[in-house]
Amino acid sequence: MKLFSKHERDRLTSPPKWEGGSSVKSDPKNFIIDDDGLEAAINSALILGLPLLLTGEPGVGKTELAEKIAYQLNMPSPYVFETKSTSEARDLFYTFDALGRFNASQTGGGKDAMDFVKWSALGKAILHSRKREQVEPYYRNHHTESGDVHTEPHRSVVVIDEIDKAPRDFPNDLLSELGREIFFRIPEYDNKKIVAENEHRPIVVITSNSEKNLPHPFLRRCIFYHMQFPEKALNSIVAARVQELKDSANSELVKSAIQLFLDLRKILAHKPTTAQLINWLTLLVEHGAQPHQKLEQIPESVHNTMYALATSPHDLVKLRGRLNEGYPLKGAPT
Numbered sequence: 001m002k003l004f005s006k007h008e009r010d011r012l013t014s015p016p017k018w019e020g021g022s023s024v025k026s027d028p029k030n031f032i033i034d035d036d037g038l039e040a041a042i043n044s045a046l047i048l049g050l051p052l053l054l055t056g057e058p059g060v061g062k063t064e065l066a067e068k069i070a071y072q073l074n075m076p077s078p079y080v081f082e083t084k085s086t087s088e089a090r091d092l093f094y095t096f097d098a099l100g101r102f103n104a105s106q107t108g109g110g111k112d113a114m115d116f117v118k119w120s121a122l123g124k125a126i127l128h129s130r131k132r133e134q135v136e137p138y139y140r141n142h143h144t145e146s147g148d149v150h151t152e153p154h155r156s157v158v159v160i161d162e163i164d165k166a167p168r169d170f171p172n173d174l175l176s177e178l179g180r181e182i183f184f185r186i187p188e189y190d191n192k193k194i195v196a197e198n199e200h201r202p203i204v205v206i207t208s209n210s211e212k213n214l215p216h217p218f219l220r221r222c223i224f225y226h227m228q229f230p231e232k233a234l235n236s237i238v239a240a241r242v243q244e245l246k247d248s249a250n251s252e253l254v255k256s257a258i259q260l261f262l263d264l265r266k267i268l269a270h271k272p273t274t275a276q277l278i279n280w281l282t283l284l285v286e287h288g289a290q291p292h293q294k295l296e297q298i299p300e301s302v303h304n305t306m307y308a309l310a311t312s313p314h315d316l317v318k319l320r321g322r323l324n325e326g327y328p329l330k331g332a333p334t
Helices: 036-048 062-072 098-106 121-128 132-138 169-173 231-241 252-267 274-286 299-308 313-326
Strands: 052-055 079-082 094-096 117-119 157-161 183-186 192-195 203-208 223-226
Touching: 036 052, 036 223, 052 062, 062 157, 062 203, 079 121, 117 121, 121 157, 121 183, 121 192, 132 192, 231 252, 231 274, 252 274, 252 313, 274 299, 299 313
Parallel strands: 052 203, 052 223, 079 157, 157 203
Antiparallel strands: 094 117, 183 192
16 A cells, blocks of 8 residues: 655656646645644545545645645646536536537437546546457547546546535435446446556545535545645745745745735635745745745735735735835825
């Protein structure tokens, strides 16, 4: 059993080639886990073969954690299913273009149901867990999709993102499919059953913003963990995510920015997230802020970049008031 370790030094093998990006793009090797309980929860899910259900306020890194799991276990980037208010359990595996098939049948074509199937996140992961020849009938033209070439059987990470957005029946409808076997059926194709190979069983990570309660039968089938806001790790997160500050985790700029950020989280109705902190610091650097400077020394830059931290008119008013108190601009009315 390949278990997860939060430490970069403990990757199981050489990691896959992860593409670089801008200073605000998430990179799995820079995702910091400062929580031993979270590591234990991940490994509990791996050992028991159960979905990992993550709750926590928006921006704590629930979805990014799935990317970190794949990175540490040397797997491809996760397949992500973005839950909608109209989602059905089947949509997690595939969608079927019934109208397209009907229209094709009127012109004498489209007799094969698989020509009208489009695979979704968990469907792809299950197909990729098996040998190519075992699932060839289900592929048709789909195996040539970008980034979805089926070679050797392999294990994948699947994210069911924001499951609390789905109708209440959605999680209950997944109870059998995510049990001892991970499988699905295709009613449009003689009700064929496709089962994940146990050796390459997909790792399922489910996220929830706790906007509504999930049914207890579903919760009992998951390993649950609530991710706290990473307040103690913010300096390290900033240094890892903002290229220009990679050697400045304890600089005056970073310390004073984090202090204001934490103060704002106490007074704003919509608490700023870690991603907003990263965006704000990136903007400050673009406006010329230097690591040795405190925010008090660069009030104009602070005021010009504050819009990265507010998400409502009411919060923007509060934010402006807080900045005028602590970082007044020269010559501005008080």
